[in-house]
Amino acid sequence: MARILSEMDIGILKMVAPECEGYLCSGSGVNYRSILPPLAxxxxxxxxxxxxxxxxxxxxxxxxxxxxxxxxxxxxGCVPFEYITLFVENVSERLGEDIAAKVKKSYEDSECPA
Incomplete structure (x- = not known):
């Protein structure tokens, strides 16, 4: 489900990627609809x-x-497996194994749009 980035999304993206100056994906030519794929x-x-x-x-x-x-x-869906593995490990450490397992399942159920 695509979304338009909220002010909170933009704030998070700018914090984790302060070099981010725009919100346009160079690969697809469309505005970012998530935080993790452009970060990765x-x-x-x-x-x-x-x-x-x-x-x-x-x-x-x-x-x-x-x-x-x-x-x-x-x-x-477009986040590389190695990156998601690290994300899930971080979620496990900070939010618990049950939540991390659900994040991992969400990744397994997703796929990158063509």
Missing amino acids: NHYSKDADDFLRRIKLLSICELKYLVRLIFSGEESL
């Missing part, structure tokens, strides 16, 4: 950098992202 695919240098950026999120911000994942509003 456009701003993070590698998986370790992605994890470093994810660790900047407060518990409230991480819970917010997880709620969006569960509602289907935050896309995971």
